[in-house]
Amino acid sequence: MATQVFLASGSPRRKELLAQLGYQFEVLSVDVEEVHQAHETPLMYVERLSKDKAQAGIKALAEGNTIEHIEKKTVPVLGSDTIVVIDGVILEKPKDFKDAKRMLLALSGRQHQVMTAVTLATPETTKTKTVITQVWFRPLSEQEIEQYWESGEPWDKAGSYGIQGSGGRFVSRIDGSYHAVMGLPLMETDQLLHQFL
Numbered sequence: 001m002a003t004q005v006f007l008a009s010g011s012p013r014r015k016e017l018l019a020q021l022g023y024q025f026e027v028l029s030v031d032v033e034e035v036h037q038a039h040e041t042p043l044m045y046v047e048r049l050s051k052d053k054a055q056a057g058i059k060a061l062a063e064g065n066t067i068e069h070i071e072k073k074t075v076p077v078l079g080s081d082t083i084v085v086i087d088g089v090i091l092e093k094p095k096d097f098k099d100a101k102r103m104l105l106a107l108s109g110r111q112h113q114v115m116t117a118v119t120l121a122t123p124e125t126t127k128t129k130t131v132i133t134q135v136w137f138r139p140l141s142e143q144e145i146e147q148y149w150e151s152g153e154p155w156d157k158a159g160s161y162g163i164q165g166s167g168g169r170f171v172s173r174i175d176g177s178y179h180a181v182m183g184l185p186l187m188e189t190d191q192l193l194h195q196f197l
Contacts (some may be wrong), residue, residue, distance in 0.1 A: 001020075003079050004024045004197055005024075005075060005120075006078065008028045008030045009078075009079070012164075013182050015187060016182040017022075017182060019159050022045040023191070028057045028060055030060060032052045032054055034049055036090060041131065042088065042090050044048060045090065046082070046117045046130065047117045047119075048130060049081035051079065052079070053113065054077045054078065055126075058121055060076075062123070064196065068123060073123075076120045076121060078193075080119070081117055082116040082158050083158050085113040086107060093158055093160075094160045097146075097159035100155070101142070101155045103159055104148070104154075105140070107137045107170075112135055113172050114135055114159070115131070116131050116180040116183065117130040120193065127192060127196075129191070135173075138171075148166065163181045
């Protein structure tokens with residue numbers, strides 16, 4: 001079956017989630033600098049990053065000039081980004097244990113938001129959908145945080161945790177999309193894809 005969409009992401013979680021939707025897709029390797037601009041709200045930032053990733057994918061396809069690439073230029077590219085926000089402050093991927101500990105202590109016993117933006121783009125059209133999920137953490141001890149860091153799970157995760165992994169045990173409840181917290185909201189992504197395919 002022909003490729004229906006390109007995924008501009010190396011995230012194994014996004015690949016897994018897109019596969020669950022049943023679309024035929026190929027992964028595009030894109031390199032987008034994730035730097036928050038001073039004027040951007042968290043919402044503006046996450047939406048810009050998802051658009052930047054989709055556009056980087058479009059550019060990568062445009063640079064290929066084989067027959068195969070020319071045929072694929074009309075195939076939409078999916079870009080997505082997820083951030084964790086508490087008190088208006090963006091928590092990105094941790095730099096080291098100290099950084100992860102700071103984030104997890106900030107989330108401990110409190111409510112935060114996970115924002116995931118999904119962008120679908122072709123050379124002519126770009127559409128973005130953002131899903132904001134409220135997440136509550138139970139109180140965490142410093143020992144739990146240290147053990148969690150040693151598991152290796154937090155290091156490549158926004159906010160230093162993965163809800164789908166052992167970090168899920170810190171979550172007391174959520175209001176919104178579980179899959180968006182993982183990195184790709186299934187319903188919204190499916191609806192976007194229906195507009196393009």
